[in-house]
Amino acid sequence: MAGGTVADPVLDESGLHLTEVPPVVPPSPHEADLPPPSPPPRKEPFVSNARLGMLMFLAFEAMFFGGLLGAFLVFRLAAVHWPPPGQPYLPGVVTWINTGILLSSGVTMRRALRAIRDGNQSGLMNGLGVTALLGAIFLAVQGGEWVRLVRYGLTLTSGTYGSTFYTLIGCHGVHVLGAVVWLLVILLQSARYRFTARDHVGVQLCGMYWTFVVGLWPVLFGLVYLY
Amino acid sequence: MAESAVAVGTGQAVHVHHEELGFWRTYVFSTDHKMIGRQFLFLGLFMMILGGLLALMIRWQLAWPETQIPGLRWVPEPFMYDGAMGPEFYNAVFTMHATIMIFFVVMPILVGCFGNFLIPLMIGARDMAFPVLNMLSFWVGAVSGVIMLAGFFVPGGHAAGGWTAYAPLTAVTQYTGVNWGQNIWCISLILLGISSLMGSINYITTIINMRAPGMTFFRLPLVIWSLFIVAILLLLALPVLTSALAMLLFDRMLGTSFFLPAGGGEPLLWQHLFWFFGHPEVYVLILPAMGVASEVLSVFARKPIFGYRAMAYSMIAIAFLSWIVWGHHMFQSGMNPALATSFMVSTMVIAVPSAIKTFNWLGTLWGGSIRFTTPMLHGLAFVSMFVIGGLSGIFMASTPVDIFIHDTYFIVAHIHYVVFGGSVFGIFAAIAYWFPKLFGRMMNETLGKIHFWLTFLAFNGTFFPMHILGVGGHMRRIYNPMQYEFLQPLQPVNVFITVSALVLGIVQIPFVINFFWSLFAGKKAERNPWQANTLEWTAPSPPPHGNWGDTLPVVYGGPYEYSPPGVSEDYLPQTQSRVPHLAAAH
Amino acid sequence: MLSWLPENVSTYGGEVDFLFYLIYYITGATFILVTVTMLAFLFLYRRREGRRAIYSHGNTTLEIIWTIVPAIILVVLSFMSQASWARIKSHAPPGDVEVQVTSKQFNWEMTYPGPDGKFGTADDLTLENQLHVPVGKVVRVHLRSKDVIHSFFLPNLRLKQDTVPGREILAWFQATKAGTYEIPCAELCGFGHSGMKGWLYVHPADEYETWVKERWPSSSQGEGSKGS
């Protein structure tokens, strides 16, 4: 390919206003089957298809949680007492610790990504393994708390307090669960040396998703537990 | 992944594999964007017949309440009594009429079919960014359609709470007697949301990353702009509906109380969430049609579109504003009146970009050399009918006027002028215009024009008098207007509307005939039968797998260079070099 | 030209009708402008042998004009609407008569406070689907709902207000003409939505007194439901 030097000026025109271009044009588009000038070189896309697609999926997810959070806030802002009289407080200390666990899993995921970028296979596997483990612990702790809350009498049917709590936190939990499963799949693939320093889209996508799930949690924690 | 995208996107010679695919992979589980587009088209057209027949049932009941509808005596009780409709069934019928028309006709055709078919072809790509996801998008959509139709056959009947499904009517089975119908409605729409999600991801990624060399954003045809914007709207609006539907389902099935006042829930929350989705949704229905009209008007007026950038920016403005106007559906809902005022202002403002578009279309016609082909007639009808529908929107935007016309047939008239007069005429224009590229054959112009004129007349006969009903106070969603003394004098209008609607239904037959006849026996289409500039016309009709042979097109200019000076033909394809001496230098 | 709006018998109905006609004339003029221009262009610029279309990409001045002019019209419309809207929906005047209207599938329950002017006391009276009010007096309607959302619609009084379960919403009107008017339900509320209706009886002052006397014979006071 002859490079872009020749055709670049054409590209820079707005392309809309022909008057800006010399009005000498081949007589008829049909007859003018001249070889076109060498095309301007195509730039690498700024963000690859896969990551762009993932970003958009996350935008969808964010709006989904936005809808649920909107519902929660409607009730929370209108309430005088929250929790409503007779309803239990949500576990504070345990959830602080659990938040720490989940946030640190975000760090380990970063580590895994950095490792594979350097071609460090065992670093990748370690990172993924620890992340999945932390995620699983988070889920287990949350499950335990849910059991206690249900025993306490807080269920989906306990008015808007129970409805919003279980729906929001449950939806997040399901997302974490999905992310852990995905992590395990990636882990399995990396055990087979599926990823290299140059090509590890799978890890990247999973990392983006994990970051979303982890980043969402402080928002939920702040609004649902602390506010 | 990144590498492959680049390889596909360059103008370098790329060898396309012409492996023979079997029947299943060619026609059913195809990953080719063109076949998926055609599949969406057939899905949408099939559903349009169903949705239209439901509309005719509505009309029959309104003109001749509680009389036998011909041909429907087989429908069992308690839906119909010897061919006459019961009130609950009537509610289910208009609910499904709207649901089908909006979610399974206009969206699949304008967004599903033309989005898929046109995006790669018009930006110069071989396929979508994620072909498998694309196939899944169709199949999830189709399954969602089947599930939606299955709702007619469950005990208790189909969802009967209107397409807007206001809670708590829809949240508690006892209020309507509808049990699984409503659940199925929710589940089907959640699935449809997933289908649209996959589609939008594809559209946005493809448009951002896979444009042909030289195809800058401001050289994109306006229809691609519109589809790009629509994909973003869908991506951000549908999840909100999904979350609302999930909450509704939980209320119905798990005992939560999001929308039930008894448990502290808030009925208006549903409306806020629904319309936060719903208003962007109605622009999803109209924007692609606006894009189609821009293509068609420019091509057949043989003139550049008037104010290309203003056209693109005004669509962006409409999309932005569509997020902050949802409250105009809730002026009388008990929402804070001061809030209503701010929604009124934003609603009025959203008419401004529509004004820009309308006047720029007129500007496009000015000084043109207008060819009255079938697609052009539909495109012109789109403009004038959209204007009527948009102007009736101004009445409703004014909060005091809306007090009177809210929930009357004035709204029904508005709906149909924008969605039929707008979107459906856009669909007819698009089908007539791109049929040669879709199927490699020309549609019959005579039949096309007969269909156009009869549809245009019958359409106005059906929906214009609805303004009169609405101004007379005729409520929407009522089963029998004769139950009201103040509506009885208006009954002849109802009869007139119904007769027109029946005609409107019947005159779709020429279209159906034309479509299928042309599909098999139409005149073979050349590459560029309309002498248009955009890239899809540089591919064979119909384009093969991979769209262009070994080399992809390269873009040298904007899409609307019609009748440029210095060119003997009255068009200048985007692939045509504008600087011939550079070509010579090569 | 537009005699098809039902007769207006409400004090603020005139404002609604005025805005309606104003928008009608504005949009009517816009429609004619657009349509005539379009038809003229279609005729003038139809394809003819040997003539080439004008090559033009637009005209910024024109575009600015046709952006600004509609914008101004719409903003003015918003301001005019806002004033009426606030009068009708935000600032209900003190009531001469108070009633509670409770909607349920598929009836309107009208509760009158009785001579003591208070709801929830023994002398309350509840009638199904009958709303009796005096002409020329401000009537404040407290809207509630027992089950789903309904909509209290008085076409002749230009009043429409949804009733929402779990809330009480205040609406008001002042009838200018005695008569009997239908009260349809305007929001889909189930299979009986169509046909859910009541009657509004707007009585002349003396007739209203008689009605009150018949209902609350023990009361010596004429204005039975005089507000606080």
Ligand code: HEA
């Ligand atoms: C394709 C779909 C579509 C489109 C494009 C629109 C466009 C608009 N709609 Fe519509 N609308 C619906 C579909 C659509 N609508 C549906 C389906 C409902 C009912 C839902 C239900 O309840 O079931 C509805 C309901 C609806 C309501 C609620 C009514 C009620 O329930 O009480 C309102 C209120 O403001 C409204 C307003 C508008 C406005 C202001 C526009 C504007 O965007 C229109 C802008 C266009 C123009 C104004 C014309 C061109 C401009 C000019 C020629 C310039 C000059 C103009 C002036 C100076 C005035 N619409």
Ligand code: HEA
């Ligand atoms: C894209 C959207 C769309 C489209 C295209 C239509 C098309 C039509 N609609 Fe509908 N409609 C809505 C969207 C749409 N509608 C919505 C959103 C509502 C609100 C619902 C609610 O309140 O919840 C509504 C409500 C609605 C009502 C109000 C019901 C009520 O409030 O009680 C009515 C009443 O007349 C009606 C009529 C019609 C008619 C006669 C057509 C006609 O244009 C249909 C003509 C088409 C055909 C008939 C199909 C073609 C048929 C063939 C090709 C086969 C051959 C035909 C024969 C053998 C006869 N519609």
Ligand code: CUA
């Ligand atoms: Cu009550 Cu409709």
Ligand SMILES: [Cu+2]
């Ligand atoms: Cu809207």
